[in-house]
Amino acid sequence: METIVDEPQWLRTASWLGCPLAGAAIGWFLQSIADWVVSLSWVPFKGPFQLVSDIPHPWGVVAGIGAGLVLGLLFAAVWAHERLIVKVTPTRITLTTKGRSRAFEAKLEAVFLDGKELVLLAADGRELVREKADVDRQAVATAFREYGYPWQDEPPAVK
Template identity: 80%
Template sequence: METIVDEPQWLRTASWLGCPLLGAALGWFLQSISGWVASLSWVPFKGPFQLVSDMPSPWGLVTGLGVGVALGLAFAAVWAHERLIVKVTPTRVTLTTKGRSRAYEAELQAVFLDGKELVLIASDGRELARQKGDVDREAVAKAFTEHGYPWHAEPPAVK
């Protein structure tokens, strides 16, 4: 039996839909104010704003929306790439992030969250893993306790 702790499906879907939509809205907004920004004497780097404001009517809008959508998709891709997925079985813990998985089969002395970092401590006191990720604290605690791992609500005191 394996327990997987990951972002909820609705959040993964929302990131792939919401980020490009927000990017498009930002692109539209920046395109719509580009002429005004380019007219301000104190604004540095007026060139890109002037370039966008000088584009013929539909192409400035299309460019603004397209760049916004592309940046939103890039942000969603980075978000997906950086997320931490925790798989727990009675004999193995697998941490996946940035396209890489690491499996740990050692006996553990402690498992806990230190801020946003999931920490695995081996029975000899060595830190096996410290992985940053936005995991649901309750879900990860439940996954480890259900499989018999020594979950600690707070980082244990160092001996």
Template identity: 45%
Template sequence: MTTVQEAAAVRYGIWVACPAAGAAMAWGLKLAAGWITTLGWFPFQGVFELVTEMPEPWATLAAITVGAVAGFVFALFWASEMMSVEVSHARVTLRRDDKTFGFGRDEVESVFADGKQLVLLSPAGAELVREKSDLSRARLEQAFTGQGYRWRAADPFAGEFRMWIEHAPDLPADVNALFTARRKAISRYETEEAAELAREIRKRGVSVRDEKKRQYYRCAR
């Protein structure tokens, strides 16, 4: 079995680097607080005025603590977005945070990378999964081809995608309802909700991808 994941330096380093960077940025803003209060257009003026009024060393300690906590929260988000891919002759498993997507060898006809998304196709041409990944395309290709899977250079069905419109006549009512809900999630920048709705759409045999906040789809053959 071959496992493709972020380098250990990234997986573990973010827990130190992100809080440290957040603390450093907050400390820098604290040092500049007096000057920032003279800029009427700068947002959060009340916060910076409060900082300038706080006695030392509490002002510095508060800034560093808040920055470190913000950096830790960012590290949590980053870690939740990391994906690992396990490829064996018998099975493909994708893991992200608390989600796992697994497929048997006979379910996967081919694999390709569409930008930063990893896509697995079924023998019928349906998209089994389309998940965002920052993993190296070269490493993914090597992992799949090394286990005997077909790696495609591009989406063989790219020309079949059509832009979704309200109540698309060739889609069932429940799929159109999912697209409508997903459009709202995209407009609100609810990325995880949009991703989960896309998974539900794919379960119904309809592939979906985005271009500049527009949804495109194709039906399985």
């Protein structure tokens, strides 16, 4: 028996679709933006903008869309790689992020969210882990409480 807390499926799907589409949309306007920046007399470092502005139409637009699409895919991949997946069982807590899983089986004094960080404190008060966690606070709390872990709604007072 286990409970897994992760980003909702709709958000994972939206990131893989939305980021590339947003990148492509920005890329669509890249040449127009470059043309505008080059026309401003006060802008320093016009070289890169001039380079983009000089690409003949329609290739500048096509290149902008392609570059935006690729950058959007890269952003979505980084997002997926950085997200935290929390797996809770009666005897083990497994945290997976950045392609790495860490399991904890120690007796815990407290489990809580400190801002956007998930913190596990060992029975002796040591901090076992502090991991950035953009997860649903209520879902994490429910998962830990369900298996009898010492979930706290607020960080404990410093001893």
